[in-house]
Amino acid sequence: MRHFILLSLVASILSACANAAVYTPQVGRDEIATEQGYQKDYVKSVNKAKLDAPLSKDTQERVAVIFARIEKAGGDVCSYLANGQPCNYPFKLITEPAKEAATPNAYADGKGVFVYAGLVNMLQGEEELAFVLSHEYAHNVLQHVNKQSLNMSLGMLAGAAADALLASQGMSTGGQFTKVGANAGALQYSSSYEREADYVGMYIVARAGFDVSRGTDVWRKMAANNPDSIYLSSTHPNTAERYVAMQKTIQEIMAKEAQGQPLLPNKIVAQ
Numbered sequence: 001m002r003h004f005i006l007l008s009l010v011a012s013i014l015s016a017c018a019n020a021a022v023y024t025p026q027v028g029r030d031e032i033a034t035e036q037g038y039q040k041d042y043v044k045s046v047n048k049a050k051l052d053a054p055l056s057k058d059t060q061e062r063v064a065v066i067f068a069r070i071e072k073a074g075g076d077v078c079s080y081l082a083n084g085q086p087c088n089y090p091f092k093l094i095t096e097p098a099k100e101a102a103t104p105n106a107y108a109d110g111k112g113v114f115v116y117a118g119l120v121n122m123l124q125g126e127e128e129l130a131f132v133l134s135h136e137y138a139h140n141v142l143q144h145v146n147k148q149s150l151n152m153s154l155g156m157l158a159g160a161a162a163d164a165l166l167a168s169q170g171m172s173t174g175g176q177f178t179k180v181g182a183n184a185g186a187l188q189y190s191s192s193y194e195r196e197a198d199y200v201g202m203y204i205v206a207r208a209g210f211d212v213s214r215g216t217d218v219w220r221k222m223a224a225n226n227p228d229s230i231y232l233s234s235t236h237p238n239t240a241e242r243y244v245a246m247q248k249t250i251q252e253i254m255a256k257e258a259q260g261q262p263l264l265p266n267k268i269v270a271q
């Protein structure tokens with residue numbers, strides 16, 4: 001009984017967590033399963049990219065041009081979603097130290113986007129790179145870093161309340177619930193934030209003038225780099241689901257283009 005009360009307490013505080021802001025495509029289980037089968041074979045058929053090659057001056061210049069295009073297009077999408085709040089999230093390419101730079105990764109910290117040379121080595125086509133960069137830019141636009149830390153604090157608060165309650169019953173928990181709560185809060189919406197960033201990111205790619213129908217292999221390449229990501233992940237949707245969702249977003253964007261509608265993501269309308 002006591003555990004039930006604790007769990008409902010934690011759940012009720014977590015339900016106050018910041019959740020999604022934009023619509024994202026619905027993806028069926030069968031569609032995911034089909035793509036998982038494809039990616040499983042794809043992973044076997046490709047050679048892993050050489051991630052630690054130093055980037056030539058040419059490549060660095062090409063990347064800088066992509067950065068500029070996405071900053072501009074991302075700024076437009078940002079002013080649409082962020083109600084006129086200033087949106088300036090510069091990109092930074094990390095080329096050293098060499099070992100760290102070889103990571104095939106990029107991240108957003110709420111102020112800018114940091115891109116490792118390894119990612120540029122892994123994604124050859126500029127559309128693929130544009131997609132990952134726009135995804136990270138979208139995390140900033142959607143304020144995910146702030147929301148994540150708000151969720152973590154809310155979770156921590158819920159856990160601390162549980163610890164205090166148990167302490168008042170004479171049970172020492174050593175702050176265990178505070179830690180568990182913080183983790184649960186941080187993970188609360190992490191997959192839906194990824195879906196949102198994929199969706200909004202695709203609109204940024206389109207507005208930056210890249211061909212959205214190219215570059216869809218990005219999730220298959222990510223899968224080749226980390227085959228476990230085809231099936232499971234606690235913080236991100238799997239690469240098969242992301243591939244299918246990306247296809248649906250492309251269809252949505254192409255339909256808007258054909259009808260001469262503005263290329264802007266669909267917001268969730270408050271009920």
Ligand SMILES: [Zn+2]
Nearest residue numbers: 135139194197
């Ligand atoms: Zn992400």
